[in-house]
Each structure stands twice: as C-alpha cells, then as structure tokens.
Amino acid sequence: MVKDMTAGSPAKLIVRFALPLMLGNLFQQFYSMVDAVIVGRYLGKNPLAAVGSTSSLNFLIIGFCLGLCAGFAIPVAQRFGAKETDELRRFVGNIVWLAVGFSVLLVALTVALCRPMLLAMSTPPDIIDDAYRYIVIIFAGIPATFFYNILASLLRALGDSKTPVFFLVLAAVLNIGLDLLLVVVLPLGVSGAAIATVASQFIAGAACFVFIGKRFELLHIKREDLRPRPAYLGRLAGMGIPMGLQTSITAIGSILLQSSVNALGSVAVAAVTAGSKISMLFTTAYEAMGVAMSTYGGQNIGAGKIRRLGPGLRSAIVMGIIYGIAAFIVVLLFGRPLASMFVETAEAQIIDYAYRYLLITGAFYWMVPFVNILRFLLQGIGYSKVAVFAGVCEMAARSLAGLVAVPLFGFTAACLAGPFAWLMASAFLIPASVWVLGNIKRSCMEGNGQPLPE
Numbered sequence: 522m523v524k525d526m527t528a529g530s531p532a533k534l535i536v537r538f539a540l541p542l543m544l545g546n547l548f549q550q551f552y553s554m555v556d557a558v559i560v561g562r563y564l565g566k567n568p569l570a571a572v573g574s575t576s577s578l579n580f581l582i583i584g585f586c587l588g589l590c591a592g593f594a595i596p597v598a599q600r601f602g603a604k605e606t607d608e609l610r611r612f613v614g615n616i617v618w619l620a621v622g623f624s625v626l627l628v629a630l631t632v633a634l635c636r637p638m639l640l641a642m643s644t645p646p647d648i649i650d651d652a653y654r655y656i657v658i659i660f661a662g663i664p665a666t667f668f669y670n671i672l673a674s675l676l677r678a679l680g681d682s683k684t685p686v687f688f689l690v691l692a693a694v695l696n697i698g699l700d701l702l703l704v705v706v707l708p709l710g711v712s713g714a715a716i717a718t719v720a721s722q723f724i725a726g727a728a729c730f731v732f733i734g735k736r737f738e739l740l741h742i743k744r745e746d747l748r749p750r751p752a753y754l755g756r757l758a759g760m761g762i763p764m765g766l767q768t769s770i771t772a773i774g775s776i777l778l779q780s781s782v783n784a785l786g787s788v789a790v791a792a793v794t795a796g797s798k799i800s801m802l803f804t805t806a807y808e809a810m811g812v813a814m815s816t817y818g819g820q821n822i823g824a825g826k827i828r829r830l831g832p833g834l835r836s837a838i839v840m841g842i843i844y845g846i847a848a849f850i851v852v853l854l855f856g857r858p859l860a861s862m863f864v865e866t867a868e869a870q871i872i873d874y875a876y877r878y879l880l881i882t883g884a885f886y887w888m889v890p891f892v893n894i895l896r897f898l899l900q901g902i903g904y905s906k907v908a909v910f911a912g913v914c915e916m917a918a919r920s921l922a923g924l925v926a927v928p929l930f931g932f933t934a935a936c937l938a939g940p941f942a943w944l945m946a947s948a949f950l951i952p953a954s955v956w957v958l959g960n961i962k963r964s965c966m967e968g969n970g971q972p973l974p975e
Contacts (some may be wrong), residue, residue, distance in 0.1 A: 526604055526680055526817045527824040531833035535813045538682045542809035545686030548693040550805045551812055554798045556714045559700045568711050570787040571651035573794025574644050577775035578656060582631050584768035586666050589623060592761030595819050597903060601679055602823025605670065614746030615753040620671050631660035642780045645787055655711040662719030668726030672733060675740055684732060692725035696833040763905040767912035774919025781927035782935050786958035789932055792871045796864040796878030803848040807889045810837050811897030818901030827961055829930040834898055841890025850881035878936045885940035891947040895954045904957050911946040918942040
C-alpha cells in the first residue's frame with residue numbers, strides 16, 4: 522500500500538498520487554456544496570447566507586487543524602524516505618499527544634468565542650442566530666476533524682493517497698444522507714447540516730483507524746513509542762504549527778473580507794456563498810497537487826535525492842496551468858446553471874451575482890498552482906517558516922480588499938479579492954522557491970551532506 526516517490530518518473534508519480542486526492546477533495550467539496558444546496562433549497566436564502574457567513578471563521582479554525590495535521594505528517598514522510606522505521610513510529614506516537622492536546626484546547630476556545638466572533642464580523646441580525654447554531658456544532662466536532670485528518674495525513678506520508686479517498690467518499694455519501702434526514706425529514710435546520718458534517722467526518726476517521734490496524738503494520742505503535750519525547754514534540758510542532766498558522770493567517774484576511782461582504786446584505790452573502798462553493802469545487806485539484814508535492818518533496822529530501830525536486834516541480838506547475846484554463850472554460854459555459862442549484866430560480870439577483878463571482882475568479886485559476894504547489898513543496902522539504910510568509914501576503918491582499926476595495930467598489934471588488942491574494946502570494950513564493958532550491962543545491966555541492974532546512 523505504501524508508495525516510494527524517490528524513484529521513477531516525477532510527473533507520473535505526482536499524477537498517480539494526486540488523482541485519488543483530487544477525487545477525494547472533489548467529494549469533500551461536493552458534500553460541502555450539497556450542504557449549501559439543501560440548506561438553500563429547503564430552508565431558504567437566509568439560512569444559506571447564515572451558513573455562508575461562517576465560512577471564513579470556519580476556514581480560520583478548521584484550516585488551522587488541517588494545517589497541523591499535514592505538518593505533523595512531514596517528519597513521518599521524511600523518515601519513510603530515509604527508511605528509518607523506528608524513528609517513524611516514535612514520531613507517530615508523539616503525534617497522538619499533540620493531536621489530543623490541540624483538540625481539547627481548540628474546542629474550549631472556539632466554542633466559548635463563537636458568538637463574539639460572529640458579532641465582530643458584523644454578521645447581519647437576520648442570520649446571526651442560524652450562523653451561531655451551525656458553527657458552534659462544527660467547532661465542537663474538532664476532535665472528529667483531527668481524528669480523520671491525522672490518520673489520512675499519515676497514510677499519505679507513506680505514499681498511500683487512495684485509501685483516505687475511499688473513506689472520504691464513504692463519508693460524503695453518508696453526509697448527504699444525514700443532511701436529508703436531519704434537515705428535511707426531522708427537521709433540525711442548519712444544526713442538522715452541521716451535525717451531519719461532524720458525524721460523517723468521525724466515521725471516516727474510524728474507518729481509517731480500523732484499516733490501519735489491519736493493513737499498515739508500519740504505523741502500529743507500541744507503548745514505548747507513545748512516550749513523550751521533547752525533541753520529537755518540538756520537531757512536530759515546528760512543522761505543524763507554521764502550516765496551521767499559514768492557513769489561519771490567510772483566514773484573517775478572509776474574515777475581514779467576509780465582514781465587508783456581510784455589510785452588503787444577505788443577498789450578497791448568499792451569492793458569495795454559492796459562488797465560492799462552486800469555485801472551491803474547481804480549485805480543489807490544486808490542493809491535491811500541493812499535497813502530492815509535499816509528500817514527494819518530503820520523501821526525496823529524506824532520501825537525499827535533491828535533483829528530483831526541480832523536475833517534479835516543473836511538471837506539477839505545467840499541469841496546474843493547463844487545468845486552470847480548462848476549469849475556466851467550464852465555469853464560463855456552465856457557471857449560471859451551477860449557481861441556480863442553490864436557490865429558487867426566482868432569486869435572479871443571487872444567481873447573477875454568483876455567476877459574476879465565478880467568471881471573475883475563474884479567469885485567474887491559472888495562477889493558483891504557483892500558490893499551492895510552491896507552498897506545499899516548501900513545507901514538504903522542511904521550509905515551512907518560509908511558506909508561512911505566503912499566507913501573510915494572502916492575508917494582506919484580502920484585508921486590503923475587505924477594508925478598502927469592497928466598501929468603495931462593492932460586490933465586484935469582493936470577486937477580485939481571491940485573484941489579488943493569489944497574485945500577492947505568487948510574487949513572494951516564486952523567488953522564494955528559487956532561493957530555497959538553489960540554497961539546497963549549493964549545500965550539497967559544498968559537500969555538507971543532506972541540507973538542514975532553516
């Protein structure tokens with residue numbers, strides 16, 4: 522089940538690794554979109570706007586959790602590349618302690634601060650109660666988020682990108698069924714949609730846990746492996762926290778942007794909700810490419826095969842640009858029918874706004890590979906602190922759009938916020954990546970052995 526990415530064609534390895542991830546991410550975004558469709562169709566535009574108004578807050582916290590999980594897996598990928606099995610298991614054992622600790626801390630903080638954060642974001646009075654009901658359940662379910670994503674990240678670190686996808690598809694199907702049951706049949710309103718999301722995530726995690734127990738002896742840890750070791754905990758935290766903060770830093774700009782969109786009214790919020798859900802369905806492929814590059818980079822840096830980094834990076838960037846152009850063509854042709862899935866056809870203004878959002882954002886999809894692929898590669902080879910600054914660039918761009926552009930120019934400025942953030946992040950990441958890869962090559966040429974990331 523494991524996949525060694527230190528030998529063979531870089532392009533083929535990346536494609537084979539990324540395709541299952543793309544499928545899994547598509548299903549993940551699909552059932553997230555189904556949440557919104559069911560809420561919009563059965564509960565109305567205000568509940569749809571309520572769920573959408575929490576998206577940036579959700580991104581801030583859950584994105585931090587996902588970044589932590591991905592970062593914790595990097596030392597495991599490196600030890601796998603170096604064929605150091607005992608070290609690998611000790612890292613896994615110490616990941617358990619960090620996952621439990623962060624889960625407890627984040628649940629306590631986020632549940633207590635939900636309503637103050639929504640108020641600070643200028644959430645419209647007609648949707649704030651539904652927004653609170655939805656997001657407080659999502660945050661209470663953070664342990665389920667850690668449960669699945671830690672295990673999925675460990676499997677990917679060993680080169681298995683297919684198994685997590687299988688269980689994610691299972692979770693997606695279950696989530697849709699639970700949505701219909703808890704929102705339409707019972708009905709529990711937006712709370713039902715949140716419960717469905719948390720429950721399906723937990724079941725996906727449980728399925729991964731059972732599978733690892735039966736099939737992945739490499740990840741079977743003993744009591745000795747569970748002993749907390751400061752050096753291991755520090756290494757894991759040094760990888761995980763910057764990756765988590767990178768997402769959260771980006772999300773701060775999204776929160777400021779969301780606050781400005783909230784001030785435009787519930788129609789604009791509903792339109793951005795629909796448009797962003799559809800857009801994420803297309804850009805999720807870049808997340809898969811990024812994770813593939815993180816594992817590819819981690820395994821090859823662990824094995825000391827530095828020369829393989831450049832060819833792998835070039836292949837991924839070219840594939841990403843071609844995909845971005847194709848995705849925009851699809852958005853251009855089918856964006857309006859996709860937007861009309863979220864609300865009744867009578868809500869013509871919401872559909873028009875959502876389509877405008879898709880057209881403007883989709884025209885710049887070709888820029889996203891420079892953000893995701895470069896950032897994940899830097900993280901995978903151990904330069905996570907450098908990659909964090911890309912998140913700062915995105916935060917600055919979205920903050921500027923939210924604080925200045927949207928109040929001055931309205932909805933169109935909100936549509937341009939994403940492309941502006943991608944441009945700012947790319948302007949930093951491209952020269953930073955050239956410097957990092959050059960620095961690694963120089964270290965090897967000087968005979969220093971395997972370079973140590975700064």
